[in-house]
Amino acid sequence: MRCTIKDLFIYPIKSTRGIRLDHSNVQECGLAFDRHFVVTDSSGKFITGRSKAKMVLITTELSTIGIRLNAPGMNTLTLSYLSFSNDYHPVKVWQDELKGQHCSADADTWLSEYLGTDCRLYYFGPNSVRHVANTAHPVSFADGYPLLLLSRASLQDLNRRCPDLVSMQQFRPNIVVEGCAAFAEDSWHKIRIGDVEFLVSKPCSRCIFTTVDPNSATRHQLKEPLATLSEYRRGNDGQIYFGQNIIPLNSGHIKVDDEVEVLAVQATMF
Structure with a gap:
């Protein structure tokens, strides 16, 4: 099956509601x-x-x-x-x-x-400077990496296990892809979307923020989806991982329905 972009999101102010886009320019910092x-x-x-x-x-x-x-x-x-x-x-x-x-x-x-x-x-003005840890890659006010990628299949897998429905918005991705198997993104090392290549750098560790309902701002009393994710997405370091942090290797333009081409793969921690 062909893997493509399903949704694109930006969050102009960190932690505020995302904006869904049909297309976006990709810059060094995301x-x-x-x-x-x-x-x-x-x-x-x-x-x-x-x-x-x-x-x-x-x-x-x-x-x-x-x-x-x-x-x-x-x-x-x-x-x-x-x-x-x-x-x-x-x-x-x-x-x-x-x-x-x-x-x-x-x-x-x-x-x-x-x-x-x-x-x-x-x-993040003209005189603001920040880099991804231990690299020369720029990043703005994101937690640590320029972009977050997550597949619909991974979310669907979670919702089959979780007692309450979880929305994609709770994970605040930039790029949502469809047409791949659940957690296929874990094995990707380098991908191309449109004219932009990305390094799939590191699985994204998840925190209590994922338990906040994006429509009501209430926290889940049973700490879902973290409680369910902890049963099968916990790394050896004790962190819970869901989605992949990615770094653009060049500038360009991407849009919804663009194909995701896997250029290189890597071993996974799960």
Whole structure:
């Protein structure tokens, strides 16, 4: 069976609701505008849906001049790129420290009111620099890798085992593929989509964020799907893995229905 792209998603602000796309430019640090914004506390430490589940209810709209934010109970916030501050401040994403471009006091106030804590909004600006660990590959505010790939068959396999239905959105992939066997992506080492080649770098370890319902921002009381995944997707290091982190090896353009060509394979941990 032919393996193709089923869906493409970007998440302009880390941990907010994704935007489904028909096509996207692939840049060194991933899909265009994916996780180019991050919310932090007053010290610059990143804030995500792991601690603030309400973030999944923030929706974003991109335009050529800026970004628009909406959330339940909040007025629309419109930000222009030209109005962003010229100030760069330290931002910490996991163990990485980098400089983020401060967006505006209005953005800080809006996010602080919605999330109920002192917040800052930063942009991955021209002077922001970050790399995938132990490599020269750039990455923006994503957890650690430019893109996440997951197959529909893998999700279907999970839903056959899990007592409650799990949505693809709970795993926040960038590229969803169909037409392959469940967990076929575990064995891929190098793939080509359109005119872009990708290194399949590392399985993606999953956390409590996957238990947040993307439509209600509530956490599953029995910690699903992590509880089910732990029964058959736990590595020797104790981490639970689902999906693959991938790194683009060149720039280009990809779109829904593009074929996924497997160029090289590798041994799997499962």
